[in-house]
Amino acid sequence: MKINPESKPISEIFSIEGRTIYNIPIYQRNYSWHENNIEALYNDVINEDDGYYLGNLLVTSTENPVEYNVVDGQQRLTTIALLFLAIYEALKDINTPDLDHTDLKSFFSLQRDIERKLITAYGSRLRLLESDQEIFESYLKVFEDQEKGKYGHRTFGKRYKFIQELIGEKDDEGKLIHNFKTLEYLYNKLNNVELLRITVNDLTDAYSVFTSLNAKGLPLTxxxxxxxxxxxxxxxxxxxxxxxxxxxxxxxxxxxxxxxxxxxxxxxxxxxxxxxxxxxxxxxxxxxxxxxxxxxxxxxxxxxxxxxxxxxxxxxxxxxxxxxxxxxxxxxxxxxxxxxxxxxxxxxxxxxxxxxxxxxxxxxxxxxxxxxxxxxxxxxxxxxxxxxxxxxxxxxxxxxxxxxxxxxxxxxxxxxxxxxxxxxxxxSVSDEEFNTSLNGSIYDTSPQTVRFMLIEIERKYGKFFSKQISDNLDDVNQNGQYIWTLEHILPQSPNLTDDWKKMISPENVDYAEILQKENMHKLGNLTLTGYNSELSNRDFVFKRDYGQSNGTSYLGLRTNLFINESIFNESSFETKNTWTVEDINNRTALLARLIVEEFSID
Known part of the structure; x- marks a missing residue:
């Protein structure tokens, strides 16, 4: 096995002169870091000394001498690329007439350097999986002064928006404001952190190195x-x-x-x-x-x-x-x-x-x-x-x-x-800001917090649990997983059934998937269940009555939880046969009001 470890500053990984390309192989998962992962990396970059070790980058060589396949390190590599891109976009908000001659020269140099870091003669330096690459290349159009695509409902787009907000501050009107010196400082700090790039010949060797790095027997802690x-x-x-x-x-x-x-x-x-x-x-x-x-x-x-x-x-x-x-x-x-x-x-x-x-x-x-x-x-x-x-x-x-x-x-x-x-x-955030966010697609923001809020609301208003039925909302199974998990009433599966398509978009079923993406992660579309896998992608009536056909009490949406009452509104259980975007929005508004009241900081 041939292993070539090299300590590389980010300035060399994303070199303004180099032609190196990092390819994310098809067997990898999509970009999946959450806000806390991104913020932790950002804080390390800002707070630690120059030369700070940011982690490993495990790659395999390819037939193309300037191209590597990334085995481990995709998440931090993508985050770093998005940080550079966010700095570039923030620079566009700077009022250049306010800069002196020296800063103005540095300003234009910084813009050129970031473009060269992210774009090579062969295209983007970082080649992500297809769905992520579509968004990334759309965002890279800012270098050509073209308008970016709107991907705010996609995870990749949400994480980039978070990065943009992370490096800036907001004025009283909620608009991001930036300072050239601050952006230049962040750019330099980012360039000076280091990754240990470990190059091996093939995937088998890469797997051996990966398991060794993630096993016991690590360096001094x-x-x-x-x-x-x-x-x-x-x-x-x-x-x-x-x-x-x-x-x-x-x-x-x-x-x-x-x-x-x-x-x-x-x-x-x-x-x-x-x-x-x-x-x-x-x-x-x-x-x-x-x-x-x-x-x-x-x-x-x-x-x-x-x-x-x-x-x-x-x-x-x-x-x-x-x-x-x-x-x-x-x-x-x-x-x-x-x-x-x-x-x-x-x-x-x-x-x-x-x-x-x-x-x-x-x-x-x-x-x-x-x-x-x-x-x-x-x-x-x-x-x-x-x-x-x-x-x-x-x-x-x-x-x-x-x-x-x-x-x-x-x-x-x-x-x-x-x-x-x-x-x-x-x-702190205001009640208005909190309520606005609660009316958005909050599942993708923080599913664990959504689960927490629903449980607290259930415990405050619900009567399902009693001396005869113990509260097991926080209990876990033998695998350490919660028994009660979040359930999407309108499924989040990309393969939406025809019945669901007709239900949420009766006038144009081709528009159903767009409505699904816009509404499936809203608060009003979420509840708690111990039968997530059984309900899965099934139709609304099946989810409503699940359990009764087996001669048991209701185990689906008719489970007598307080948070389920708002699914049916004033209708009886039997006559509520549909679940629409209007239903989701109405229930979202109702639950959001209860949550704002419950989690007050006044």
């Missing part, structure tokens, strides 16, 4: 390096055996399947530093955390391990899969609240939550007021995940700012919620 820093100080005071025992006490907080979870340790160390050691409002980066903790062990010695263990126990209570590793005991109600927060990918506020749990352990805040603040954070994140703003980095800055203020407060019962709300509400 933050855990290993932290261990070396700690032991170097601890052995000065007591035996290596005792030092190792204390180390194991810390790592035991992060054991998953008998192995320490490196990601969880890294998250803890960053959040611990931001909550208790940092001074400003900026979050510590992964790279700088190494130096910071080395300094902490040198200054505070091995005693600092006791502090880390205590804080690690608190952090583990925030993460359900780690909770069994701790000896802390919380009430069922508080555990339930922490579980809800963990389902919303609210890691940006973890420094604040860690601070609050520490204050709770020190009796600086009681459970009632702690839960009030945590419920506020839950509502805040539901809204954030649906509207996709503010940015996670901005939320984290406000959360850290709240921590700094709370550090000077002994009794958080009196001021805690006010401090948190005053900081986070400065960048």
């Amino acid at each position: 933050l855990i290993d390096l932290l261990k070396s820093y700690y032991l170097s100080e601890a052995v000065k005071e007591f035996s290596e055996k005792k030092a190792l025992e204390r180390w194991k006490d810390l790592i035991s907080m992060f054991m998953v399947n008998e192995e320490p979870n490196a990601t969880a340790v890294t998250q803890f160390l960053q959040n611990n530093y931001d909550a208790f050691e940092g001074e400003g409002n900026t979050s510590i980066t992964k790279k700088s955390s190494l130096r910071k903790y080395e300094q902490l062990f040198k200054i505070k010695g091995h005693y600092y391990m006791d502090v880390l263990i205590q804080n690690a126990e608190l952090f583990s209570m925030m993460v359900p899969r780690l909770r069994t590793n701790t000896s802390i005991s919380y009430s069922t109600k508080l555990i339930s609240i922490l579980d809800k927060l963990s389902k919303l990918d609210a890691s940006a506020v973890y420094p604040l939550v860690l601070k609050l749990l520490k204050s709770f352990s020190e009796s600086k805040i009681n459970e009632e007021n702690l839960i009030i603040i945590l419920n506020y954070l839950i509502n805040y994140y539901v809204r954030r995940n649906i509207v996709l703003k503010p940015k996670s980095s901005n939320i984290r800055a406000k959360a850290i700012q709240s921590v700094r203020i709370l550090n000077g407060v002994n009794n958080l019962n009196e001021t805690g919620i006010n401090v948190v709300k005053e900081n986070l509400n400065q960048i």
Whole structure:
């Protein structure tokens, strides 16, 4: 096996002079990164030092010496290309007469360079799968001053729109505004991050390398390096055996399947530093955390391990899969609240939550007021995940700012919620923005948050679950999958049946698929079911009455859930035989109103 690993800056991967083309083979999946993946990459590019290692790019060589097939790394490669394209489009919004001579020269040079990065003499440098490439090439028409196609309902188009909003700020009218210096800075930062491009001869060799890279036995992690820093100080005071025992006490907080979870340790160390050691409002980066903790062990010695263990126990209570590793005991109600927060990918506020749990352990805040603040954070994140703003980095800055203020407060019962709300509400979304997003195609935005909202609405208003029927909405099966999943009433399958086509577009069945794409992911078309695979692409009446034919109670849309009542409106179950775009929009408006009320931050 011949392997050629090369560390390459993005400036060489997307070279303004090179002819290299990266082809996504047919066996790969489409571009599938979500907003949180994109934002994490963006934050790494912005916050880490030049030369930051962004990951691997595993490729196989082809007969064409300038063309590679991408085996691993497609998602980050596509995201980087879209970031360059978004910078180019943002530059077009700059008012060039406002630039001085030097900036004006850099402005035009930057535009030319981005075009050369993405377009070669042989076409686009990145060749995606057919459906993605169609959109990508349409977007590349901006280099020819042609209008782009409208693909806002497609996943690829939505992710690009998110990237455009990520690199800009909005004015009071909601229009994106850009600054040339900021865009130039982002362009340079992006050029200077590095990928490890690993080239092999064929797919068999690529698979061997891929499995090796993703198996155990990876290079040194933050855990290993932290261990070396700690032991170097601890052995000065007591035996290596005792030092190792204390180390194991810390790592035991992060054991998953008998192995320490490196990601969880890294998250803890960053959040611990931001909550208790940092001074400003900026979050510590992964790279700088190494130096910071080395300094902490040198200054505070091995005693600092006791502090880390205590804080690690608190952090583990925030993460359900780690909770069994701790000896802390919380009430069922508080555990339930922490579980809800963990389902919303609210890691940006973890420094604040860690601070609050520490204050709770020190009796600086009681459970009632702690839960009030945590419920506020839950509502805040539901809204954030649906509207996709503010940015996670901005939320984290406000959360850290709240921590700094709370550090000077002994009794958080009196001021805690006010401090948190005053900081986070400065960048919160309005009810109007929340309602507007709820009336859009929200399933594609954040399906896990949609499921969360529907469950909370059901629990508040529903009467299906009782002493005889236990609430199992959050239960999982033997494969670890939720029993109750989201169900599309109008199917999302691309092979829509003729009955469905006639139902949603009776006057022109050829228009049905367009209506399907525009409406299938709306809130009003979604419900919860334990029989997703059975309902699948079946017609509306089958979904309505599923279960009755087997002599059982209704298991389909007639399941006596509160959220199902709005499917039928005032009609009886038996006479409601159709499901139309009007039905979807009406139910969307009804559920959206309930959700805006339920997840208020006022």
